[in-house]
Amino acid sequence: MFENFSEMMLELFVSSLWETIIMVGVSGLVGGLIGIPLGVFLRLTDHGGVLQNGPANKIVGWIVNALRSTPFIILLVAIIPLTRLITGSSIGTWAAVVPLTIAAAPFVARLVETALREVDNGLVEAAQSMGATTGQIVWKILLPEALPGIVAGLTISFVSLTGYSAMAGAIGGGGLGDLGIRYGYQRFLPDVMLAVVIILIFFVQAIQSLGDWAVRRLSHR
Numbered sequence: 001m002f003e004n005f006s007e008m009m010l011e012l013f014v015s016s017l018w019e020t021i022i023m024v025g026v027s028g029l030v031g032g033l034i035g036i037p038l039g040v041f042l043r044l045t046d047h048g049g050v051l052q053n054g055p056a057n058k059i060v061g062w063i064v065n066a067l068r069s070t071p072f073i074i075l076l077v078a079i080i081p082l083t084r085l086i087t088g089s090s091i092g093t094w095a096a097v098v099p100l101t102i103a104a105a106p107f108v109a110r111l112v113e114t115a116l117r118e119v120d121n122g123l124v125e126a127a128q129s130m131g132a133t134t135g136q137i138v139w140k141i142l143l144p145e146a147l148p149g150i151v152a153g154l155t156i157s158f159v160s161l162t163g164y165s166a167m168a169g170a171i172g173g174g175g176l177g178d179l180g181i182r183y184g185y186q187r188f189l190p191d192v193m194l195a196v197v198i199i200l201i202f203f204v205q206a207i208q209s210l211g212d213w214a215v216r217r218l219s220h221r
């Protein structure tokens with residue numbers, strides 16, 4: 001086993017791991033920057049929210065649900081024109097970042113909304129009675145109180161994106177998934193496939209451990 005691991009193959013593993021880190025990291029960060037405000041909006045406009053607005057909440061909620069319910073492999077193909085418009089190509093690491101970001105944003109939005117629901121409504125009512133603005137309620141009460149839950153949600157999102165990034169390799173997205181398909185499956189090298197799986201397991205474990213550590217630190221502030 002592992003007799004196919006030449007110096008060139010090891011270099012391929014290193015470059016593929018780096019591509020996976022770029023795909024997961026960039027799409028997770030951009031997806032978070034889009035998803036967190038979306039989640040806050042959904043919570044604020046929900047029934048009993050500070051800015052209760054049923055129609056707006058339903059429209060945004062429907063869009064979020066529609067994106068979440070679309071299988072990722074279909075999303076990859078469906079938005080190829082948008083991917084080409086943004087990156088100039090439909091294959092490669094940066095091209096895969098576009099559908100990964102679109103998949104991550106609604107996922108993060110729902111997780112953030114759920115975390116915000118756990119905040120004691122009495123704190124919000126007390127702040128309103130003292131004349132706090134919506135911005136102050138969001139930045140000084142909702143987000144700080146929900147921060148451990150939001151970080152836990154982001155950790156789940158990064159883990160899910162790791163699986164999606166491997167799937168992106170099926171259409172030339174690069175990364176460890178692409179390496180596993182091209183060498184492990186198409187060239188019948190099971191040791192390469194096994195190595196890809198092992199690396200992905202350790203990669204996910206590292207993300208989960210880091211996220212759990214951050215949640216523990218934030219929970220004991």
